[in-house]
Amino acid sequence: MSGNGDLLQQLIAVEEIKQLKARYFRLLDTKRWEEWGQVFTTDVRMEVPEAAVELDGRAAVVDNVSAALAGTQTVHHGHMPEIEITGPDTARGTWAMYDFVEWPPDADGNRVGLNGYGHYFEEYRVEDGAWRIARTRLVRIRVDPI
Amino acid sequence: MSGNGDLLQQLIAVEEIKQLKARYFRLLDTKRWEEWGQVFTTDVRMEVPEAAVELDGRAAVVDNVSAALAGTQTVHHGHMPEIEITGPDTARGTWAMYDFVEWPPDADGNRVGLNGYGHYFEEYRVEDGAWRIARTRLVRIRVDPI
Amino acid sequence: MSGNGDLLQQLIAVEEIKQLKARYFRLLDTKRWEEWGQVFTTDVRMEVPEAAVELDGRAAVVDNVSAALAGTQTVHHGHMPEIEITGPDTARGTWAMYDFVEWPPDADGNRVGLNGYGHYFEEYRVEDGAWRIARTRLVRIRVDPI
Numbered sequence: 001m002s003g004n005g006d007l008l009q010q011l012i013a014v015e016e017i018k019q020l021k022a023r024y025f026r027l028l029d030t031k032r033w034e035e036w037g038q039v040f041t042t043d044v045r046m047e048v049p050e051a052a053v054e055l056d057g058r059a060a061v062v063d064n065v066s067a068a069l070a071g072t073q074t075v076h077h078g079h080m081p082e083i084e085i086t087g088p089d090t091a092r093g094t095w096a097m098y099d100f101v102e103w104p105p106d107a108d109g110n111r112v113g114l115n116g117y118g119h120y121f122e123e124y125r126v127e128d129g130a131w132r133i134a135r136t137r138l139v140r141i142r143v144d145p146i
Numbered sequence: 147m148s149g150n151g152d153l154l155q156q157l158i159a160v161e162e163i164k165q166l167k168a169r170y171f172r173l174l175d176t177k178r179w180e181e182w183g184q185v186f187t188t189d190v191r192m193e194v195p196e197a198a199v200e201l202d203g204r205a206a207v208v209d210n211v212s213a214a215l216a217g218t219q220t221v222h223h224g225h226m227p228e229i230e231i232t233g234p235d236t237a238r239g240t241w242a243m244y245d246f247v248e249w250p251p252d253a254d255g256n257r258v259g260l261n262g263y264g265h266y267f268e269e270y271r272v273e274d275g276a277w278r279i280a281r282t283r284l285v286r287i288r289v290d291p292i
Numbered sequence: 293m294s295g296n297g298d299l300l301q302q303l304i305a306v307e308e309i310k311q312l313k314a315r316y317f318r319l320l321d322t323k324r325w326e327e328w329g330q331v332f333t334t335d336v337r338m339e340v341p342e343a344a345v346e347l348d349g350r351a352a353v354v355d356n357v358s359a360a361l362a363g364t365q366t367v368h369h370g371h372m373p374e375i376e377i378t379g380p381d382t383a384r385g386t387w388a389m390y391d392f393v394e395w396p397p398d399a400d401g402n403r404v405g406l407n408g409y410g411h412y413f414e415e416y417r418v419e420d421g422a423w424r425i426a427r428t429r430l431v432r433i434r435v436d437p438i
Binding site: 150151154157158161164165167168169171172175176219221223224225246 | 306373375388409434
């Protein structure tokens with residue numbers, strides 16, 4: 001049964017990581033920054049190459065992202081996860097991403113925002129008894145102004 | 147093995163509830179109202195606070211939603227489920243939501259419709275041998291006219 | 293335990309088919325055509341009734357789709373899978389679909405493209421040790437020019 005038990009544990013881990021990423025999106029779009037920080041390991045690394053973003057550590061991620069999105073209204077959706085369990089406490093995954101970010105109108109009252117599309121490439125680790133995002137890299141396919 | 151057996155049953159329930167919500171969306175967008183009604187318990191409660199919608203019972207939900215969407219073309223997508231099994235026959239869940247609703251053009255031929263974004267907060271119950279939506283509350287993040 | 297073992301194998305197959313479809317989308321949007329071909333059985337049939345598309349065989353699918361999308365930038369997202377395992381090596385499934393296809397601008401510099409919405413109706417089969425798409429039929433709900 002250890003074979004089946006292992007497979008069951010892997011499936012449970014896959015579902016837990018999907019729910020982890022769901023909290024990442026939901027807490028981000030509702031700007032619940034303190035809870036949002038808990039989805040990351042303390043040593044998380046975040047990279048968004050096209051924006052030259054490289055952040056290390058949970059505090060840096062929360063501080064920078066919450067500042068960058070202050071005053072915005074955002075919608076982020078993830079799709080089509082490919083989660084691979086690589087060890088008892090480690091995994092990696094890919095997600096398709098859609099985001100919609102709108103800033104306050106400009107001085108002429110025009111809408112300012114973007115629709116973006118891309119993929120996340122991520123690593124996950126169990127820390128303090130829960131799966132968390134240990135590394136995340138966002139590569140966009142395209143960005144359209146609204 | 148009862149531990150593993152229970153975990154397996156929970157994973158199966160999570161997958162069944164995901165497919166339940168998939169039918170909710172697919173049958174809604176293809177306006178198959180009678181089949182759509184079957185995704186709900188007979189005593190379902192539906193709330194959409196921003197529209198002051200509070201409906202009780204399957205018949206009221208089907209009658210009101212099918213009337214509200216008569217003549218429209220709709221697309222509803224759910225994302226990022228967080229399903230929690232709370233008992234052998236009960237569960238709750240959260241979903242991100244995107245919808246696109248278009249009514250017939252106005253008298254000047256202009257398009258009339260909306261793009262909406264939000265979250266569903268739901269409860270599920272096994273009734274007549276199948277998981278069904280027992281309570282659903284839709285909270286929008288934003289709505290944009292098209 | 294054979295009951296539980298079978299259920300576990302079915303859940304694993306469902307997850308594998310979800311990841312198969314994730315590769316279908318990711319490799320399509322990044323135009324990695326040779327890898328993309330591997331998501332299909334050699335005898336795959338692809339149908340898009342509204343475009344009068346009927347293609348038989350992996351080579352025909354890869355050749356025609358890669359030619360049709362040459363010069364485009366595309367985003368395809370799948371949602372809300374309903375996967376049913378119908379035998380040890382066979383399954384069928386339904387997916388909601390969103391796509392965004394943009395061609396190079398026209399002679400006047402105007403953007404040319406579409407936003408589409410619909411459903412895939414599919415069959416899957418294990419071939420050469422992996423789940424692959426054996427039949428896929430795309431039925432659109434609506435298409436909007438951009």
